[in-house]
Every structure is written in structure tokens, then in C-alpha cells.
Amino acid sequence: MTGTPATPSQPYASPVRPRRGSRPGGPAGGPLLVLAALPVLAALALPAAFAGGGTRRWFGGRAESQRAGAQAAKDAAAAAFYELDTAQRELRISIETITAVDDSPAARRAIDDFAALGRRIDEVSARYIEAVDATDLDRDDLDAAAAARARTALTRAKDDLDNVRRELERFAEGLGPLLGKAETQLARVAPAVERARQALRGAAGALDGVRSAGLRADDLAARLAALSPELTRLNEGAGRHGVRQTLQRAERVAREAEAVRAEAERLPEKAAEIDRRLVSLRTRAQALTTRAGQVEPVLSELRRRFALACWQDLQHVPEQAAENVRQAERKLAEARAAREEQRWADATALLSTVRALLNATDEAVSAAGERLRRLNEVQKDPQREVERTRFAIRDAQRLAMAGRTTPDPRHAGPLDEAVARLERAVAGLTGRHPDYWRFLTETEAIRHSVADVVSRIREERGAAH
Incomplete structure (x- = not known):
């Protein structure tokens, strides 16, 4: 093989593909002639020169283009993964807020739906990581086909990540009312x-x-x-x-x-207030002691002038009144001790007991004097009590007949019975010592029964209108 050797001062020419139709070693002076004339040392150095200083071997423009495309797809998928992770973390905060406050069915459904989305996110994230790990894009011997497959897988992973992120965003929009x-x-x-x-x-x-x-x-x-x-x-x-x-x-x-x-x-x-009540109740107990001593003369007059039935229920009043006053005084002493010890609740309860005892005593003592007063009045003029009862009956009868030609049997029956009861009560006032107390209690009971009839009539007519 003949040709002119290259001198050190001549720059090294990059190899080019031969022109179509030419032959190696032809008159055009092809590169093969130049290469054949190179010294052996220069020929050994050629691979390093082609490698660009040792960074990467050169395998052609198509492989590099595929590598660059795959790398761009990898970067886009990484960005989509980051956006999805950020959206999921933000939505988790919203779900935790709802969980802390709301346990309604709607809130529980939202929690379940978020869990399902989480599983979907795990699936697409796993495919993304698998696509990243499947191909080393920095490998020196990466060929075009491998780079193309990596690009396709990473693009698919990126699309899956974006789709799930959009699902997550739609879900977050639906949480508005619950989150608010x-x-x-x-x-x-x-x-x-x-x-x-x-x-x-x-x-x-x-x-x-x-x-x-x-x-x-x-x-x-x-x-x-x-x-x-x-x-x-x-x-x-x-x-x-x-x-x-x-x-x-x-x-x-x-x-x-x-x-x-x-x-x-x-x-x-x-x-x-407890101090005032202690003084007041003590004074009242003393006064009741004096009044209880006046019951016996009243009872003596009742026994002398009226039948046994008129006063029999009162004969134990003096003893009961004295006992009630003694109990009240004991409770007062206990209340005073509780006040000194500042047991306020105990003192208040004890004073309430004292008041109840004194009220009962007051009623019993007053009942004896009131009984004598009423018996004196009815003994003097029984007809007054009779007329009072008859007036109540007639008034009720007029009301029952108002607007009617015949009375309602529900009203007429009780009123007729009231008339009969009054006649029997009047007939009972016979003998040397009539039972005036029974007469008084019977006429009072008659008036109560008549008042009940009047109330029913008015309620029925009020409901009808």
C-alpha cells in the first residue's frame, strides 16, 4: 500500500465515509491511504482521541439521541412523582383534620376513599421506581434500543403518575364541605x-x-x-x-x-344567711313552745261542747307539738355546730329540717284553734253553710243548662248527687251534740265535687269553640 506519510505538523483529519462509487486507494487520495501511512504509536492512540478524552465511547448519533430522550423522560417522571407525593402529603393533612373532628358516615367514606387512592398511588409509584431501576442511562455501552425501551417505560410511568395526581386533586375538591x-x-x-x-x-x-x-x-x-x-x-x-x-x-x-x-x-x-336563719328559727321555736301550751285549753272546750268526732283527731296535738319543738331545738344545736365548723351544706340541710318541724307544729297548733272557731260558727248558724253549698250547686246547674233544653247526663248526674248529699248532711244535724265537724267536711266535699263539674263543662265548651 503506497502513499505520503503524515508529518507531525499536519493536523489529524476525522474519518469520513467514502463517496458512493469510489474505491479505496483510488486517485482521489482516500483516507485509507493516510491511515496506512501512520506510525504504529499514532494508530494506538486513535481510540482515546475518538472517545473525547476518555469520557464516553462513541456509538453513533442515533444512540445518543435515544439516550437524551430517555433522560428527558426520566426527569419528567421524577417531576411527576414529586408533584404526586406533595399532593398526597397535603391531602393527608386534610384527611387527618377531618378524622380528628368528624365521625359521620360521609367522613368515614372519605377516609376509605383516601385509603384506596393511597393503594393506587403505591402501585404507580412502584412501577415508576421499577422503570427507573430497569435501565442505567449513564452506562457507556447503552444501545439505542435499550434507551428507547427506557424512554417508553418512563413516559408511561409519568403518565400514570399524572393521572393519579389528577384523581387526587378531584378527590380533594370534593372534600371541601367536610374540610370546612x-x-x-x-x-x-x-x-x-x-x-x-x-x-x-x-x-x-x-x-x-x-x-x-x-x-x-x-x-x-x-x-x-x-x-x-x-x-x-x-x-x-x-x-x-x-x-x-x-x-x-x-x-x-x-x-x-x-x-x-x-x-x-x-x-x-x-x-x-345561715346566721340569720339560726336566730330566726330559734325565736320561732320559742314562740311555738308558748303557743303549744295554749292547745290544751282549746281541746278542753272542744271536749266539753262538741261530740267526740269533732276533736278526737286533735287530742295528740299538745304532745306532738312539744316533741316537734324539742326535735327542732336539737337540730338547731347541730346546725349551729356545723356552722362553727363551716360545714355549710350540713348546716343548710339541718336548718331545712328545723323549718319543716316547726311548720308542722305551727299547722297542728293552728288547726286546734281553727277547729274551735269553725265549730262555733256552724253551731250558731248551720243554715249559712247550707246556703253557701246550695248556691254553688244552683250556679253549676245554670251553667249546665246554658244553651241546652236538657242537661247532659254526664253533668246532671253528679249535680243531682250533690243535692242528695246536702240533704243527708242537713238531716244528720240532730241530737244533743250533732257531729258538726262531719257536717262541715261533707259540705266542703260537696262544693269540691260541684267545682269539678263546672271545670269539665268549661273545658268541653272551650274545646268545641
């Missing part, structure tokens, strides 16, 4: 907790105030201390205990603390 409701609930938490704290501080301050006035409030202090664990739970936050539970706890703590504060503030007034 949950955020509204969350916005109530901080103010509610703060109100509870302020109520506790107010209760503690009120307790300090009454203690400085020399009053104990051990029961109130115990109630306030019982709220301390609840405050700890409030401080731990809704994230741990749930929004609804936290709101309910805050409202309960505020309500109970406010009750403690109000009772503490009323405590000085309560102490003064």
Missing part, C-alpha cells in the same frame, strides 16, 4: 380551652378571697382540685385527645369552674 366543617370545629378549640383556663383562674382567685376572709371552703377546693387532670388533658391538645372530646372537656371544665367560683363568691353571704 372540620376547620370550623378546630377554630373553636383554642378559644374554648382559653375560656376553661380563665374559669379555673377565676375559681382559684375566688377561693383565695374567701379564705382571706377567714372562711374555709374545703368542698369547693376539692372540686377545683378534681379539675386539675382535666386541665392537663386540655394542655396536651386536640391532636392527642380529639377535637370533639377536647371541646366537650373544655366546656365542662369551664362550667364546673364557673360554678365553683360563683359558690365561693356567695359563701360570705351564705354564712350570713
Whole structure:
């Protein structure tokens, strides 16, 4: 093979493909002649020169183009994966917000749907990672076919990631009402907790105030201390205990603390009121002792002038009144001791018992004098009681006949019976000592039965109109 050797000063020419129709070694002076004349050392150095300084072997323009396309697809898929991951994390926060507040069927469905989307995201993410790991795009010997397959797989993975992200975005749009409701609930938490704290501080301050006035409030202090664990739970936050539970706890703590504060503030007034009631009930017990001593003369007159049935139920009044007063005085002493020990609830309960005893005594003592008064009146003029009862009966009969030609049997029957009962009561006033008390109780019972008939008539006519 002949030709002119290349000198060191001549630049090295890049190889070119031979022109179509020419032959190697022809008159045109083809590159094969130049290569044949190169020294052996220069020929050994050629691969490094073609490699561009040792960075990558050259395999042709098509392979590099496919590699670049695959790399672009890989970058696009990575961006889609990042966007999907970001959207999922943001939506998870919304779901957690709803979960903390809402346990309605709609909220539970949303949670289930998000879980299903999560499984779909896991599937497409796994395919994306598989596509990335399947081909090393930086490999020196990557051929065009492998690069094309990688590009196709990565593009498909990117499309799957985008589709799921769009599903996630549509799902997030549908969560609007649930999320709005949950955020509204969350916005109530901080103010509610703060109100509870302020109520506790107010209760503690009120307790300090009454203690400085020399009053104990051990029961109130115990109630306030019982709220301390609840405050700890409030401080731990809704994230741990749930929004609804936290709101309910805050409202309960505020309500109970406010009750403690109000009772503490009323405590000085309560102490003064107990002191007044002690004095008042003691005075009333003394007065009843005097009045109870006047029952025996009343009973003596009743026994002398009226039949046994007129006073028999009153003969134990003096003894019962004396016993009630003695019990009231014992309870007063216990109430005074409870007041000294500042057992306010006990003192109040004991004073209520004293009042009930004295009321019962007052009624019994008054009943004896009232019995004698009424018996004196009816003994003097029985006809007055008879006319009073007859007037009530006639008035009811006129009402029953108003607007009617014949009375309603439901009304006429009781009224006719009232007339008969009155006649029997009047007939019973015979003998030396008539039972005037029975007469009085019977006429009173007749008037009550007549009044019941009048009420029924008016109710029926009112309903008809």
C-alpha cells in the first residue's frame, strides 16, 4: 500500500465515509491511504482521541439521541412523582383534620376513599421506581434500543403518575364541605380551652378571697382540685385527645369552674344567711313552745261542747307539738355546730329540717284553734253553710243548662248527687251534740265535687269553640 506519510505538523483529519462509487486507494487520495501511512504509536492512540478524552465511547448519533430522550423522560417522571407525593402529603393533612373532628358516615367514606387512592398511588409509584431501576442511562455501552425501551417505560410511568395526581386533586375538591366543617370545629378549640383556663383562674382567685376572709371552703377546693387532670388533658391538645372530646372537656371544665367560683363568691353571704336563719328559727321555736301550751285549753272546750268526732283527731296535738319543738331545738344545736365548723351544706340541710318541724307544729297548733272557731260558727248558724253549698250547686246547674233544653247526663248526674248529699248532711244535724265537724267536711266535699263539674263543662265548651 503506497502513499505520503503524515508529518507531525499536519493536523489529524476525522474519518469520513467514502463517496458512493469510489474505491479505496483510488486517485482521489482516500483516507485509507493516510491511515496506512501512520506510525504504529499514532494508530494506538486513535481510540482515546475518538472517545473525547476518555469520557464516553462513541456509538453513533442515533444512540445518543435515544439516550437524551430517555433522560428527558426520566426527569419528567421524577417531576411527576414529586408533584404526586406533595399532593398526597397535603391531602393527608386534610384527611387527618377531618378524622380528628368528624365521625359521620360521609367522613368515614372519605377516609376509605383516601385509603384506596393511597393503594393506587403505591402501585404507580412502584412501577415508576421499577422503570427507573430497569435501565442505567449513564452506562457507556447503552444501545439505542435499550434507551428507547427506557424512554417508553418512563413516559408511561409519568403518565400514570399524572393521572393519579389528577384523581387526587378531584378527590380533594370534593372534600371541601367536610374540610370546612372540620376547620370550623378546630377554630373553636383554642378559644374554648382559653375560656376553661380563665374559669379555673377565676375559681382559684375566688377561693383565695374567701379564705382571706377567714372562711374555709374545703368542698369547693376539692372540686377545683378534681379539675386539675382535666386541665392537663386540655394542655396536651386536640391532636392527642380529639377535637370533639377536647371541646366537650373544655366546656365542662369551664362550667364546673364557673360554678365553683360563683359558690365561693356567695359563701360570705351564705354564712350570713345561715346566721340569720339560726336566730330566726330559734325565736320561732320559742314562740311555738308558748303557743303549744295554749292547745290544751282549746281541746278542753272542744271536749266539753262538741261530740267526740269533732276533736278526737286533735287530742295528740299538745304532745306532738312539744316533741316537734324539742326535735327542732336539737337540730338547731347541730346546725349551729356545723356552722362553727363551716360545714355549710350540713348546716343548710339541718336548718331545712328545723323549718319543716316547726311548720308542722305551727299547722297542728293552728288547726286546734281553727277547729274551735269553725265549730262555733256552724253551731250558731248551720243554715249559712247550707246556703253557701246550695248556691254553688244552683250556679253549676245554670251553667249546665246554658244553651241546652236538657242537661247532659254526664253533668246532671253528679249535680243531682250533690243535692242528695246536702240533704243527708242537713238531716244528720240532730241530737244533743250533732257531729258538726262531719257536717262541715261533707259540705266542703260537696262544693269540691260541684267545682269539678263546672271545670269539665268549661273545658268541653272551650274545646268545641
